[in-house]
Amino acid sequence: MVNTEKHATGASAIDHSMTDKTAATKSTLDKAALITRLREIVAADALLYDEEDLRPYECDALSAYCKLPMIVVLPGTIEEVQAIMRLCYQHHVPVIARGAGTGLSGGATPIGGDVVLSLAKFMSILNIDPLARTAVVQPGVRNLAISQAVAQHRLYYAPDPSSQIACTIGGNVAENSGGVHCLKYGLTVHNVRKVKIVMMDGELLTLGGDALDSSGYDLLALINGSEGMLGVVVEVTVKLIPMPDRAQVVLAAFDDVEKAGIAVGEVISAGIIPGGLEMMDKLATQAAEDFVQVGYPTDAEAILLCELDGTNEEVSEQILIVREIMKQCGATKTRTACDEAEREAFWKGRKAAFPAVGRLAPDYYCMDGTIPRKHLPYVLRRMGELSIEYDLRVANVFHAGDGNLHPLILYDANTPGELKRTEAFGGKILELCIEVGGTITGEHGVGIEKLDQMHLQFSNEELTQFHAVKHAFDPAGLLNPGKAVPTPKRCSEYRQLPAQNKNRPSQNRCEHL
């Protein structure tokens, strides 16, 4: 979604070496033969192989990289998924699972010569158990659809990525997605009880269970955030939590980003864990306000949205404390949403921030690093300097409570060299996150996008350990190959690059020129 339509141009520029090791070259069936064999498993309309039909699958929401898959298959049952996996396994064909394609790191982007396995038909909610507070859903169910389906029981599914109207629960598990409620209610990994996965060789396994834990290794923790590289998620049991009696949001405006950062720490120091605690800088606030007109103060250098939820009395008590803290930290204005409609409006601006910022330029590049909160002022200051250095504007949207930054770099892919500059700037931001003790990705995943920065965060031994984990699940290396974990070879090449070349995108990435 987002800017995919705008710039999803031909993929011809992409090089096969995009992945360090393309398994595709070894496949023992050609396209025509594979289609024939797949036809024995699924109906004709569940198979796509003509170029124009494949086009929508050439990338995810990170549209700067794209490559047509060989075939897209849309199975409708677990048995069909198993049969497809077995077939591909036998013939050494790489497989990429795909949800809604809203991923922002190229996780679902084909590498060429592969089968994209879309879970789009797995759209049923199989069971809702209000007493146990769980729901069993198929992987293609949209995140928001779960909360909508259980609302009648006054329950909801807590992790709420901004893409929640579109992204699927299968994709959420694969990315261990977060949302604005994560500080208090956890990430996907904290809210999933059980998943069924199909392994590359077609075997169906259950990880986790209907109890709160299962015996042995915590494979459920491992599958969350595994970027579709360990198994295909075909069923998910999620934990539901009671809707709070009341949720109330305070909006505070600041004339200085640093003051807003301090206010975040002060709220937490007061022993309050807000349901959501988000920050937007001036550019992001203005863009959101322009886009959805929800009454954000557009003259502020930064705004904070602080949601308090719980029992009626608790919320009343905490609202007063939070407003007081905001004022003491120098807020120029505080506003409390006076009703549910206004609360939703406050959040609407935040949730629409990416597309809103997207309107400011032909393209934008969404970054995703996490830092210890105390380094926020330094990181923002450095980012301002880099913005001047690279001559590119950057807007900042920040899951402030848990230190997860989303700098959005504005660029124009049609201006020669600008994408390259953007990537270089983005790379610098990720290095900055590592420098202050943070990480290169808080919730969007590594995909193909951050392979190079993985070398900076991890040693060769650590990367080798990741490969060993991958090997334990998928010895043939056919499931979403080449993503998330770079090979040590790629690392040593990258580390040897002269500093000024470090953030240059590798030649094998496709550009829209």
Added chain:
Amino acid sequence: MNQNLSKQLQQQVLSAIEANQPLQIQGGSSKNFLGRAANATPLEVSGHRGIISYDPVELVITARAGTPLRKLEQILADAGQMLPFEPPHFGLNATLGGTIACGLSGPSRSFCGSARDYVLGVKLINGRGEILNFGGQVMKNVAGYDCSRLMAGAMGTLGLLLEISLKVLPRQAAEITLVNKTSLPQALETMNHWAGKSLPLNAACYDGENLYLRLSGAKTAVKSAHQLIGYKLYGNGNPFWQTVKEHQHPFFQSKLPLWRLSLPAGMADINIPGTWFIDWCGAQRWLLSDSAPELVRKQTQASGGHATLFRRGPVDCETFQLPADGIMQLHRRLKQAFDPAGIFNPGRLYAGL
């Protein structure tokens, strides 16, 4: 005394690999009773201790694995914070490393999450003698596979934990315990009924006679929840939950084997002879019974859970329930991935692993 023994420990692991001499990792030895006996040379790690970083505003603490759990909890308490998963100590010498390796959580588990839920990152020595870092010191981190949460509950079979970073939370302003006399089926129903409401509920257990609910939150929230639920206030809340957590409650004073059944919370009464103590809103049930292990395991599995022979099990009996074949296969491959020579705690989790 705080000291960093990483290098020495790494050296010891390397020598053990070289000599093909498996190691039995010893923290505070408080949980020696749990798991199968690992027949290997003891490796003392409790000297590797000390807080590495703790900034209460960041809600993150990083400490060496040998740090006494008591000490760590004291430091958090001094700053008005806590480990939300309320880990049981089972002895004075419990260490942070053993706590995470065993992956045990206390009464708050069903409302606040488990030990693994609060793990943010680890530093460990793998079975090749390499010192590796996974996860980190920040709340959100999806770079690479989640090898750090995988260590929780792995019983030290995948690596030697050196440092652990945990998410911590502020202590709640108010806490009370309510009590109500009721039957087992009624208790299970009631616990889960209240758990589905927006209340500051933080623990729920049943001792065979009484249902206990712990409320923990803002003063006003606790007060209004008490009014809504209406049960009697139980005066000795704190010591009570402490005895439940540490197995010092009279229920646990027995000569019979103690089973831990992990079950779907709302599951009705299970037909296994013995006496029961229900915790975690019904999701963790303690059973004193000399029924045949096969029977306990079969019944538990049929109810969608798994059973652990927690204490006083017959020798040579598996402690933990064996997973399905395909899952066991993955266990072996993961063990191979982290500890190819089988150096760490062989057999502690499962025979042959």
